[in-house]
Amino acid sequence: MKLRYMVDCVLRHDEKGQPWYEPVGVWVQGPGPGLDIEMFYIDSNDPAVLARKDEANWVLNRLVEADATSLPEDFLEYHRRTRSPYDGKFLQATSGDNHSLTKSTWETIICSLINDNT
Numbered sequence: 001m002k003l004r005y006m007v008d009c010v011l012r013h014d015e016k017g018q019p020w021y022e023p024v025g026v027w028v029q030g031p032g033p034g035l036d037i038e039m040f041y042i043d044s045n046d047p048a049v050l051a052r053k054d055e056a057n058w059v060l061n062r063l064v065e066a067d068a069t070s071l072p073e074d075f076l077e078y079h080r081r082t083r084s085p086y087d088g089k090f091l092q093a094t095s096g097d098n099h100s101l102t103k104s105t106w107e108t109i110i111c112s113l114i115n116d117n118t
Contacts (some may be wrong), residue, residue: 003031009088025042036065
């Protein structure tokens with residue numbers, strides 16, 4: 001199964017005020033049909049992460065309310081392009097084969113990305 005995914009990062013600042021982006025979630029688009037999209041975020045009470053979870057839920061709700069039956073090919077790219085760099089960023093969408101689309105799989109990916117950035 002071919003999946004496309006992009007990592008969601010929030011804008012942080014270090015003790016010297018230098019900005020950096022921390023990975024906190026991942027959006028995964030499957031091959032379809034239908035609304036084949038999942039958004040996973042790390043478990044956190046951090047307001048920035050909670051805001052991202054709310055934003056992801058809002059996107060899903062908008063799709064359902066609009067009676068969308070499928071996602072465009074550029075769904076992930078559109079959201080990546082429209083994110084303000086002052087709010088965070090999505091990393092470049094990547095394609096890959098992954099047959100176990102589970103929350104723990106994507107949490108592991110997110111945690112490894114966070115560890116790579118620290």
